[in-house]
Amino acid sequence: MSRAFEDPAKTEMRARTEIAIDAAGFEPVENLKAVPLPEGSAIRGGIKGDLQSLDSEGLRHCYYLRPSGNGVVPQWIASLATAAQELEDCVVYVVVDEPSVEMTASCKAAGAGLVLLTEDSTFEWLVDPSDWTPNIDREAFLAGVREVRRVLESKLDINVSAIDANYARTQQLTMGFTSEKRDGYIADLEAARVMWIEWGDEMSAALDRVAAQEDPAELAVVATRIESGPILEEDDTEDGN
Amino acid sequence: MTTEVSRSVGELLYLDPDSLQKNPNNPRRYFNEGRLDLLRTSIQEVGILVPLIAYEDPQEAGTYVLMDGERRWICALDLALDQVPANVIGQPEPLDNLLRMFNIHNVREEWPLISIALSLREVMNLSEETRESRLAELTGLTRSTVRRARRLLSLPEAELELIQNEAHLDRTAQVHREDLYLEIEAATSVIQNQLPELGKEYPREQVIRQFAKKREVGSLTAVTDFRSVGKIVKAVDDELVTREDVLTSTRKLIEDPYLSPVTVFNEIAAGAYEQQAMGRKIELLVESLDSLDFERPFSQVLLDAMRDLNARLSRILEGIGS
Numbered sequence: 001m002s003r004a005f006e007d008p009a010k011t012e013m014r015a016r017t018e019i020a021i022d023a024a025g026f027e028p029v030e031n032l033k034a035v036p037l038p039e040g041s042a043i044r045g046g047i048k049g050d051l052q053s054l055d056s057e058g059l060r061h062c063y064y065l066r067p068s069g070n071g072v073v074p075q076w077i078a079s080l081a082t083a084a085q086e087l088e089d090c091v092v093y094v095v096v097d098e099p100s101v102e103m104t105a106s107c108k109a110a111g112a113g114l115v116l117l118t119e120d121s122t123f124e125w126l127v128d129p130s131d132w133t134p135n136i137d138r139e140a141f142l143a144g145v146r147e148v149r150r151v152l153e154s155k156l157d158i159n160v161s162a163i164d165a166n167y168a169r170t171q172q173l174t175m176g177f178t179s180e181k182r183d184g185y186i187a188d189l190e191a192a193r194v195m196w197i198e199w200g201d202e203m204s205a206a207l208d209r210v211a212a213q214e215d216p217a218e219l220a221v222v223a224t225r226i227e228s229g230p231i232l233e234e235d236d237t238e239d240g241n
Numbered sequence: 242m243t244t245e246v247s248r249s250v251g252e253l254l255y256l257d258p259d260s261l262q263k264n265p266n267n268p269r270r271y272f273n274e275g276r277l278d279l280l281r282t283s284i285q286e287v288g289i290l291v292p293l294i295a296y297e298d299p300q301e302a303g304t305y306v307l308m309d310g311e312r313r314w315i316c317a318l319d320l321a322l323d324q325v326p327a328n329v330i331g332q333p334e335p336l337d338n339l340l341r342m343f344n345i346h347n348v349r350e351e352w353p354l355i356s357i358a359l360s361l362r363e364v365m366n367l368s369e370e371t372r373e374s375r376l377a378e379l380t381g382l383t384r385s386t387v388r389r390a391r392r393l394l395s396l397p398e399a400e401l402e403l404i405q406n407e408a409h410l411d412r413t414a415q416v417h418r419e420d421l422y423l424e425i426e427a428a429t430s431v432i433q434n435q436l437p438e439l440g441k442e443y444p445r446e447q448v449i450r451q452f453a454k455k456r457e458v459g460s461l462t463a464v465t466d467f468r469s470v471g472k473i474v475k476a477v478d479d480e481l482v483t484r485e486d487v488l489t490s491t492r493k494l495i496e497d498p499y500l501s502p503v504t505v506f507n508e509i510a511a512g513a514y515e516q517q518a519m520g521r522k523i524e525l526l527v528e529s530l531d532s533l534d535f536e537r538p539f540s541q542v543l544l545d546a547m548r549d550l551n552a553r554l555s556r557i558l559e560g561i562g563s
Contacts, residue, residue, distance in 0.1 A: 034321035043285045045320035074278040076285045146286055153283050170381055183383035204279035
């Protein structure tokens with residue numbers, strides 16, 4: 001099932017993955033089932049994926065499609081894959097259309113399977129999730145990553161909310177302005193918001209990389225960057241952004 | 242499963258994400274997977290902290306239309322959450338709904354200009370407001386954005402559809418770009434206003450289509466190539482080329498999709514503009530020569546330069562005379 005708001009690249013990948021599932025001899029699942037997380041899981045939701053299939057032994061494969069997914073596996077999928085390792089009837093696979101060293105390593109670390117969707121819509125199995133071995137140190141490290149992520153979210157929330165609040169009050173705040181000055185004020189707000197959002201995306205991707213690599217030194221570097229915030233242009237600082 | 246604490250308007254409910262649908266007034270657009278990852282991870286780890294805002298669909302009891310929180314809702318579906326917090330409000334009036342979508346989403350989600358334009362058209366229809374300043378106040382847009390959106394709206398529907406169909410693509414992958422059409426619209430206006438004879442021969446829709454074809458067949462080096470049209474037409478006002486020549490060349494430009502506006506400019510007007518520029522430089526030189534102080538000695542360098550100039554001018558003028 002494709003969704004109305006879905007990126008067309010993902011819709012196209014979805015169609016090709018359905019062909020690959022069929023070619024691999026698995027039974028496609030029409031109505032996706034949300035597999036509950038193991039009891040006591042620290043995360044919310046369930047394991048569903050963009051597509052599902054059942055193998056001959058009834059093992060449910062949940063496929064997460066990542067068109068242009070040439071970075072590391074995002075933390076939310078990594079967490080689901082690790083959680084799935086505690087379940088007997090479900091595994092998580094990440095589907096990419098370009099292989100990358102980073103993606104392969106991060107799937108291995110998280111316990112996710114990785115499949116390459118070839119141009120002729122077949123699967124090439126790159127990482128087998130059953131090869132995963134639990135690592136107690138990894139969970140402790142990920143707790144540290146989560147803490148830094150909370151700092152990032154707070155910083156983003158405070159700054160973006162302030163911009164949104166000003167935007168909502170544009171009419172009052174620009175009363176008496178010339179139209180050029182009002183346009184400039186709105187353009188500054190929009191630019192500041194884009195800057196914060198892009199910075200947030202960049203830092204989030206950096207945290208995903210750190211989590212995949214389990215590198216404490218790099219985590220410290222990213223934490224410092226998040227603490228410092230985006231580098232503001234002189235004009236922006238004058239506006240109090 | 243829908244867990245309803247209360248059905249009272251304005252109260253917090255916990256809704257099944259499958260019972261929600263996107264707002265029909267929110268423009269058609271797609272979310273980049275990578276850009277949702279931060280939110281997905283956050284919601285997975287701490288939940289949805291800010292409730293969505295929705296109203297109950299009058300057509301289908303038990304289903305809700307989103308006013309705010311489309312990204313959070315998509316993430317909830319991806320994370321297989323069984324419920325999401327939502328503040329349920331009364332169904333807004335159509336104009337109120339549209340204006341809220343503008344004010345909630347425009348700054349947050351960087352609507353493409355085509356989405357702004359189409360929503361603005363709805364605002365104008367519902368409010369019967371056409372004043373640029375008032376529309377800017379109502380929607381929170383800048384006046385220049387309102388102006389550009391209205392210029393887009395002046396395009397034929399078929400062209401708007403082409404822009405809309407590609408709005409989700411990266412700018413570099415778009416053929417029918419908004420800025421292309423703003424340039425085409427400006428060039429077409431120049432032709433219609435300054436060369437009304439052609440306006441009678443070629444309807445505006447036809448000129449726009451023919452100009453868009455240039456981009457489709459790859460005969461432009463940049464969308465700004467259309468600025469040459471203004472310079473070609475202005476050359477008539479400046480008496481650099483004849484009106485007849487400009488009419489003939491512009492006809493060719495309209496009819497031949499493989500002919501670039503820059504090529505036409507170079508063929509018909511570039512040389513004349515160069516001569517005009519040289520004439521202005523000569524005027525400046527003459528002014529300088531007139532202000533020479535003959536009571537002070539001239540340097541040898543200046544004397545040599547003036548003799549060289551004199552010789553060159555004589556040769557050119559003799560050449561023209563013969």
